[in-house]
Amino acid sequence: RHMRTHTGNKPFACPECDYKAGQKYHLNIHMRTHSGDKPFACSECNYKAAHKWLLIEHLRAHIGYKPFECSHCTYKASRKSSLIHHMQTHTDYKPFECVECNYKTSRKCDLKKHMRIHTGDKPFACSECNHRAAQLTNLKTHMQTHANKSAKKRFK
Incomplete structure (x- = not known):
């Protein structure tokens, strides 16, 4: 072996x-x-991970541990990959261009997300209602409205 x-x-x-x-x-x-099996669960929130190392990286966010620092500005990150992504903001190299508008980016995945503006694709669905979102961050913001409503009901 x-x-x-x-x-x-x-x-x-x-x-x-x-x-x-x-x-x-x-x-x-x-x-x-x-x-889709995610056996590693965060004890602080509802995050689940497929790999233990992903959970460890996630836990850094809860304690504010950000050891990766940008050499050009005050940005700090809990993950090296986040710093690498951030560093691309300090360069003019943006090879991925939108064919619909003048948007340019250094990352292919960011162009893919951007294209949802033009296509109307909303792949992220709310489990509580029929709301759909083009970006995961928008869905997470929307989900807070459900959390806030249930909290208000508990305290009435």
Whole structure:
């Protein structure tokens, strides 16, 4: 089994996509991306993660731990990937352009999100009502209205 790390042999193939793993354990962890299984739950909020390391990163937000600092401004982040994303704001390199308007971005995923403005796509659905949102952050803001309503009912 250990030798596979040296040979590159990956006999365990995902039946859902082209992912291959050298160990069955790694394939099982990967399968969570398809099943939606998130066994690691935050004790502070309703966040759940598919991987333990994601939960650990999430917990940093609750304690305000932000070890990654921008060298150009006062921005601080709890995750290195967030700092890398932020650093792109300090550059003019924006290869992803909207064909509908003059929006430009350094990240393909940001262009994909932006395109929802033009297409009207709203993939995020509220579990409490029929509200839909184009951005996850907008859905989270909307969900607070339900939390506030239920809190008011409890204290009446």
